[in-house]
Amino acid sequence: MTPPDPGPGPLLEVKGLRKYFPIRKGVFRKVLGHVRAVDDVSFSLDRSETLALVGESGCGKTTTSRCILRALSPTQGRILFRTGEGAVVDVARLPKSQLRPLRRQMQMIFQDPFSSLNPRKTLLDIVGEPLLVNGMRSRRERAERVAELLRLVGLRPEYMRRFPHAFSGGQRQRIGIARALALNPSLVVADEPVSALDVSVQAQILNLMVDLQAQLGLTYLFVAHDLSVVKHVSDRVAVMYVGKIVELAPTERLFDAPRHPYTEALLSAVPKPDPRLRAQRIVLQGEVADPANPPSGCYFHPRCPYAVPICRTERPRLEAVAPGHLVSCHRARELSLRGVGA
Amino acid sequence: MPTDGRPILEVRELRTYFFPEEGTVKAVDGASFEVFPGRTLGIVGESGCGKSVTAKSILRIVERPGRIVGGAIHLRREGGTDPAATIDLATLDPAGLEIRHIRGGDIALVFQEPMTSFSPVHSIGNQMVEMIRVHTRLDKAAARERAVEMLRLVGIPRPDRRIDEYAFQLSGGLRQRAMIALALSCHPRILIADEPTTALDVTTQAQILDLLRHLQAQERMAVVLITHNLGVVAEMCDEVVVMYLGRVVERGPVDAIFHAPKHPYTRALLRSIPSIRASVRTKLPTIAGSIPHPYNRPPGCPFHPRCPDVIRGVCDRSEPGPRPVGPGQTASCFLYEESP
Numbered sequence: 001m002t003p004p005d006p007g008p009g010p011l012l013e014v015k016g017l018r019k020y021f022p023i024r025k026g027v028f029r030k031v032l033g034h035v036r037a038v039d040d041v042s043f044s045l046d047r048s049e050t051l052a053l054v055g056e057s058g059c060g061k062t063t064t065s066r067c068i069l070r071a072l073s074p075t076q077g078r079i080l081f082r083t084g085e086g087a088v089v090d091v092a093r094l095p096k097s098q099l100r101p102l103r104r105q106m107q108m109i110f111q112d113p114f115s116s117l118n119p120r121k122t123l124l125d126i127v128g129e130p131l132l133v134n135g136m137r138s139r140r141e142r143a144e145r146v147a148e149l150l151r152l153v154g155l156r157p158e159y160m161r162r163f164p165h166a167f168s169g170g171q172r173q174r175i176g177i178a179r180a181l182a183l184n185p186s187l188v189v190a191d192e193p194v195s196a197l198d199v200s201v202q203a204q205i206l207n208l209m210v211d212l213q214a215q216l217g218l219t220y221l222f223v224a225h226d227l228s229v230v231k232h233v234s235d236r237v238a239v240m241y242v243g244k245i246v247e248l249a250p251t252e253r254l255f256d257a258p259r260h261p262y263t264e265a266l267l268s269a270v271p272k273p274d275p276r277l278r279a280q281r282i283v284l285q286g287e288v289a290d291p292a293n294p295p296s297g298c299y300f301h302p303r304c305p306y307a308v309p310i311c312r313t314e315r316p317r318l319e320a321v322a323p324g325h326l327v328s329c330h331r332a333r334e335l336s337l338r339g340v341g342a
Numbered sequence: 343m344p345t346d347g348r349p350i351l352e353v354r355e356l357r358t359y360f361f362p363e364e365g366t367v368k369a370v371d372g373a374s375f376e377v378f379p380g381r382t383l384g385i386v387g388e389s390g391c392g393k394s395v396t397a398k399s400i401l402r403i404v405e406r407p408g409r410i411v412g413g414a415i416h417l418r419r420e421g422g423t424d425p426a427a428t429i430d431l432a433t434l435d436p437a438g439l440e441i442r443h444i445r446g447g448d449i450a451l452v453f454q455e456p457m458t459s460f461s462p463v464h465s466i467g468n469q470m471v472e473m474i475r476v477h478t479r480l481d482k483a484a485a486r487e488r489a490v491e492m493l494r495l496v497g498i499p500r501p502d503r504r505i506d507e508y509a510f511q512l513s514g515g516l517r518q519r520a521m522i523a524l525a526l527s528c529h530p531r532i533l534i535a536d537e538p539t540t541a542l543d544v545t546t547q548a549q550i551l552d553l554l555r556h557l558q559a560q561e562r563m564a565v566v567l568i569t570h571n572l573g574v575v576a577e578m579c580d581e582v583v584v585m586y587l588g589r590v591v592e593r594g595p596v597d598a599i600f601h602a603p604k605h606p607y608t609r610a611l612l613r614s615i616p617s618i619r620a621s622v623r624t625k626l627p628t629i630a631g632s633i634p635h636p637y638n639r640p641p642g643c644p645f646h647p648r649c650p651d652v653i654r655g656v657c658d659r660s661e662p663g664p665r666p667v668g669p670g671q672t673a674s675c676f677l678y679e680e681s682p
Contacts, residue, residue, distance in 0.1 A: 056543035056544065056545060056546075057514075057543055168632040168633070168635075169389075169632075170632050171632065198388040198389055198570070198632075198633060199388060199570065199572070199611060199614060199615050200388060200610070200611060200614050200628070200629040200632075200633070201632055201633075202614070202615075202616065203614040203615075203616070203626035203627065203628040203629075204628045206616065206626060207625050207626060207628060210623070210625065225543065225544070226616070227544070227618055228573075228615070228616040228617050228618040228620070229616045231616065231617075231618055231620060231622060232616045232620060232622075232623065232624060232625075232626060233623065234622075234623070235623070251622045251623070252621075252622045255618065255622075265545060266544060266545065267618065268548075269544040269545045269547065269548040270544055270573065270618050271547070271548075271551070271571065271573030271574045271576065271577045272573055272576060272577070272617075272618065272619065273572040273573045273575075273576045273600065273612065273615055273617065274576050274600055274601075275576045275577070275579075275596045275597050275600050275601075276597070276600075276601070277576070278576075278577055281548055281552070282548075283545075283548050283549055283552050284545045284548070284549070287513055287515060287516075287546075288543075288545075340618050340619050
């Protein structure tokens, strides 16, 4: 079962997305300022592609993904989604009443397999709920579909009468994936799908996600902080810093030849599992900027080892340095930065 | 790093079991290792392998219904006339004066989550001053001075002002630095760091790891680093202990563990970690199955149901003990029965 062909063009196009959260204080909840969680983010996502959104906590990657699913309403910007019928809708402006048919096509895999499954429901109820909500009334029909889904994610269909507590973390994550796939979505947003799992189980879930993508033609928006995980699953990677995309490139390019100093620092900070590579790590000074009160110019300049005067005053724009490789840095063309070898 | 060849801490056949109503959980079941001054020992393993309970056992802070049921934890005494004199921490009264003096004084602990380790209603400074005054004879003013000094040492900007702030006012990275400052404020000889960077972002993690390494060299501390992150182990440790379901399956020098691992679990674990240096979109080798629930611990070698090299009729019958497999390296596996 593959999702219906929506025709040519990207599946999802995000244009100038902004999400500001008001900071309120006092008895009258006066708005004192805004946290710019997502600040002018644009990207597109082709069918059957995996785009990873990476960055450190507070960079806006999760907020971006929530806006796309309309779990949050964006402050500004357009989220153009191509539906199964071939129409393009702006998710950002759709009234709530029209969201439900769309939500069948966009599903989510959550981070924590322990809190995202209702402990008082059986697998049949958990995985079958989206089917019931969307009109599959016959219990037998639902049971058949649930069995099929469980097999798809590598679980035995006999398990459907059991409760989540009987399963390990990895198995629970498989259940979460089965639930997300119940309605044949075209877009799956996976927010840190393996970061709560043990190393030996992580690999199983990552492989499963890649297999399912090939089998079902799924499109993934993969939100993660772990760059090594990202490398194993994504076609392209967008690096976010304080609400903005600072670099977007095909995975291999981003890892081999990063063009933004923050990407370079991020790559070098990942501990490599080889004691012979205790390399000269780039240790960034200072801390991530406050999105309620970001620095002037380039948000990264106070921590950037390559900053020059213009970085303090002028905000760089996200520009292409090569086909498909976008960087937001004044010095992107002159710096030669260090990536990680294959 | 130079050592005088004698361990500062020696754990022998440690067994810590939990006795809940439903049965017995052998959280740590025969762990042995040594910790040397100025060196870093890494204890790695996945959830339920007993690495944190091992740390808690050393400090005698295992919660009920758990307790140490066997083994010894020898801590070498400081100074004194007899340099070989040791004290067995496993025999001490967990609420007694002696262990309370050792905790924070000789052995300090840094937790994973600094938010829960600091009291939310006392300032960072008050907590540090209290700790310093418990372990030293300094008066209040001198203790506060030392606290400011420690905060400066761990790289907290404006320590004289930060000292009066509360834990929730600091960012994750600064909070972890403050936690380390608190742990080191009485100049412990051993620092146990239980997942010290797991809750932090990678760039902050790099800062904290650098700080730990720097402070260790300066204070010549022994460090026990407990983590599930093999990258952190490779970067920080001199020796490594690999645990699985409460047992040490392999131990050895860090280079041997990563480049000549002998136990099938160590090998499988190393293969299955996603690597930043892997080629794009490659499939990862996996370990079959999942970690068994502690109540359903398999008989024989705890890893045998998932082991690719399992010897039927052997591995499922009895538990292998540690066997030498290289210089300073042992593996608890029947594959090495007849190895030289």
